[in-house]
Amino acid sequence: MNPKVLKVEKRINAEPSKLFRAWLNAEDFSRWFLSGEGIGIESATLDARPGGKFLINMSLNGKILPHEGEYIKIEEPTKLVFTWRSQATENKDTLVTITFEEIKDDFGLSRKDSQQKTKTLITLIQEELTTDIQVKMHHHGWSCILDALDTWMGKNLWE
Secondary structure (H helix, E strand, C coil), X not given: CCCEEEEEEEEECCCHHXXXXXXXXXXXXXXXXXXXXXXXXXXXXXXXCCCCEEEEEEEECCEEEEEEEEEEEEECCCEEEEEEXXXXXXXXXXXXEEEEEECECCCCCECCCCCCCCCEEEEEEEEEECCHHHHXXXXXXXXXXXXXXXXXXXXXXXX
């Protein structure tokens, strides 16, 4: 069976460094990492260093759904690579790579330089999925998660 690859992109009005750090701070992470309606975060433990492990216990209808993995690369503020394993991956490791790229305007100036809000393109690629159903489920989940990050960042940008 050929492994499948999923790609999700989202433009968010925030600096890459702020978005990057939101993925590594357990307290903040628990506030925005929501993969769909009715899903909450029971707990999140993040050992944010290469070789460090994480455990995210999502809750749905009273049931705990553990998601776990290991950080492979942490290149602040541009790249985050980690393994991802859950019931939805049949408890097999997949590989997630997230990049954070500041969006430039047509003149090559950053939005910050042109006195406009800085925007970041987040690209999330998940490799080693094995079925089309896994791709579809994870596409929905990651899209919701990036939307939730966008919403949370908009609320917290001025704090």
